[in-house]
Amino acid sequence: MTTLAEPDLGNGRNKPIFNNTTGFSTLITVTVLLLAWLAGFASRLFAVIRFESIIHEFDPWFNYRSTAYMVQHGFYNFLNWFDERAWYPLGRIVGGTVYPGLMITSGSIHWLLHALNIPIHIRDICVFLAPVFSGLTAISTYLLTAELWSRGAGLFAACFIAIVPGYSSRSVAGSYDNEGIAIFALQLTYFLWLRSLKTGSVFWSICTAISYFYMVSAWGGYVFIINLIPLHVFALLIMGRFSQRLFVSYSVFYIVGLLLSMQIPFVGFQPIRTSEHMAASGVFALLMAVGALQYLHSLNPKGQWKKLLIVGGLMAAGLVFLMVVFLTYIGVIAPWSGRFYSLWDTAYAKIHIPIIASVSEHQPTTWSSFFFDLHVLVCTFPVGLWYCVKNINDERVFVTLYALSAVYFAGVMVRLMLTLTPVVCVLSGIAFSILLDLLLRDDDLPTAPVEPNDKNLYDKAGKVKKRAPEPTSQADFGLGMNVRSGALIAFMILLMLFSVHCTWATSNAYSSPSIVLASYGNDGSRKILDDFREAYGWLSQNTAEDARIMSWWDYGYQIAGMGNRTTLVDNNTWNNSHIALVGKAMASNETAAYDIMTMLDVDYVLVIFGGAIGYSGDDINKFIWMVRIAEGEHPKDIHEADYFTEKGEYRVDSEASKTMLNCLMYKLSYYRYDSGGSPPGYDRTRGALPGNRGFKLTYLEEAYTTEHWLVRIYRLFEMFITSVPTDSVVYDFLTVLAKRIENFMMIAAGCGSRLS
Amino acid sequence: MKTTIKLAGCYHHLTLLTFVLSTQSVLEEKVEQLTDMTAKQSIIHLNLNKFKEYVRSPPRDYSFVVMFTAMAPSRRCAICQHVYEEYLIVANSFRFSPAYNTKLFFGMVDFDEGSDIFQMLRLNTAPVIMHFPAKGKPKPADSMDFERAGIHAEAIIKWIQDRTDVQIRVFRPPNYSGVVAFAMLFILVAGFLYLRRNNLEFLYNKQMWAVVALLFCFAMVSGQMWNQIRGPPFFHRTKNGPVYINGGSHGQFVLESYIVAILNGAVVIGMIMMIEAAGGVKGTEAQRAQDGKRRRLQTVVGLVLVCVFFSLLLSVFRAKTQGYPYSFLFK
Structure with a gap:
């Protein structure tokens, strides 16, 4: 490894404390890492301080519910858990469809603390898990960077990743999600991989595989590792950097990692059956072939072996490639799944998988998102990349490939900014470290300890001789005090700007729990809007234990987590046709919707309506996606164009199309609505007066509306209620019964989607 | 046939019979002619007479999908060409599919050949794809909405299926x-490598690889992928002159992303200059022997590049992000 910094002890101007160099540098390292941990932890607590210790958003609610289930019922019951409360009437096999790493992690912490007689609620562990892991991520980033460049660069990288918004976006307190622990596992795996490659020891390779196992258990993004490491090996082979170390570390890692990863029920046999994992197998086979050829070469180093080596290697590569293509063709290996395929063919998801395209975090990334999430790092990481490529070695090939692939994926999908952030921190750490190291080298500024000159501090004094003549001609060659200190001050300002930006971004953009909203008055006073929990609390108190709630899938996990009631669809969007059915019910008129809802045994319907307070993430704004998804499955009954005006605008006022004004979603949102300022019934979100008002509902009745109209719950009339309050439709019991029988027969005939 | 019989209801029985027979034969003849034309060319070119005869006048038992377009180069309709290509794919897919029947025909009217048809239908834009159902007049939904659905053959086929129940599978050549x-x-690269086989040193040129890697990074972080997927305008023209920076943080213009790439690049160059001036990383210390003056100058230039261009970047970002409080050097 190249040590970056030259020893600067020769100047003889150092204070006595520097003499005990090893201890001093360790002290600095530990202190800086601890401070980074503390800063990272503290900057993630905005949500807890402003609101309370609460689980955020959507997916974390499911994770929390599963964790609580596991703590209560034990690990094996959790693995075998069949959740009949979700995806009614299908249910969901939870144990086989989750990455259990997150639950196991917090469950073990809970167990450990209770074993030590520290009684702490599992919710608090879940809330604070991600901030705690951010410190561990900082440490693993430090180790990775130290392996790549120097320990000084490692400290910079650790400080960067502790506070950078691109990572804290997924790891604030309460954001109890897989990514929070996965980035730690990702960085640790990469560090261990580089260490094992460098040493060629089986021990480190096994460690890599175990860390990889943890990553597989934690997050679906493990696919990134199992493609990047083979890519690294492949690149090393092409560059002619084959070595015994490479051979040992990769083959051990591949075999052990493969076996371990298949132990996760959700992953199962995928590693040998799907295209996403085939790169690893192919490279493994290729490495074996190259290893064999190398062995033959070593038997007889003279002669024509070199040519044979190259030709044989190329032929082996071609053979492996053809083999994979052939196996895919005959169906042994599943082709790329849509989610991964859409990363390459960027137009794919938009046409074929609307449910992926509908999620905002699957959109491509603008430059301002890059800047928002990375700030000064976005324009300094190329410097680190530049010097890594210019001073290439086995490990830096890895970080180069890591940077290039991650920056591509982050460009395609906002969500994958998360995988780019760590490598940007590593490379920026290298860049800043090189520069500040050089600027501080000949100076004895009092700020010297800021720059952790660690490795060089205990370098052998013998090297000093090389630079001995320099101090004498300092005046000619040196940069001079003024330039140095000017540059230093400028870079300190940049770093300070970075840290205030990080705090600002984390505080303003990423610390909203999204189930508790806050609004600010003109005088700065704060008002908490707690409608979501009010509604879910109502559900859990006032409805039957087995009541079935229909809502759009975004709210499924929250209803299950907080309301403890059965839902039809939730954020685990595994069954597109079921979601489409719910979308169709929302998009149909009341009569048609009632048929679908009775078919699905719905008792209550829950809609989110932000018109009264100007909340833009409500169901009317999401409605067009419901229509799109429903149209995908039921092209006969739902037409997207019907919901737009003639001019193709999406409106809710009197200009809106008739279909729009009469669909269930519209009616449930605006039923009896008279709030929202003047004139009463004004929709603040859309800035319009609803076009259809004062209507009555025929098949549903309002059950509950929260304080700010944000959540509205409706109850379906039982079909046996004959005294339906209706003015237009004569509601005949027999017609309903007949229709219901007809529906059931249709379901039996397998055409349940074609109704009325 | 219902309509014709209704029409003929007031006639005498004999006339009725001959009328029915004649309309029957007229219809058969029309369908035969259309089938012949389709066999020659999967899109039938229509002029006013043909349009009236085949598309507007009864009897008809077939649907007609007609594209109104302006293909002449003098009309300068760039999108017409794209739509035509996609439309041709649709027509061909139908023509050569097993589902091919005489219930659906594809036609095309060019403005320069049938401007009177445009006037008749009060069309003043092109391209338009309209569907003329077998019965009744076209409704608003019988004109395809390119803006929402897009111009891909798949979208056209979906729309046709919507209107006529004819299912076509896209067969793209x-x-x-x-x-x-x-x-x-591949051949170029291989040939180049072969020609230079005795001098492959350039492959080991780290500088070249580093430049390539950096260019890729700049392209990505300046949002070229977003441009590729979303296809924004190059810049925005308004009454008050061109606007180069999109005001919202969720959008960007192509030119804007180039500007950002250049700003990023300038910061990186500045920083590399500073590092090289200060001695460089071990292994790239070629400038060690330079005199101090030049190194100082290079450092200052690099520092100015970093500070100025980063401040510019920050202020552009600030202009786009509402409520962003921080800036450096410039507002």
């Missing part, structure tokens, strides 16, 4: 251009 381009590139 395999696009060899990508394969050919790839093969050409």
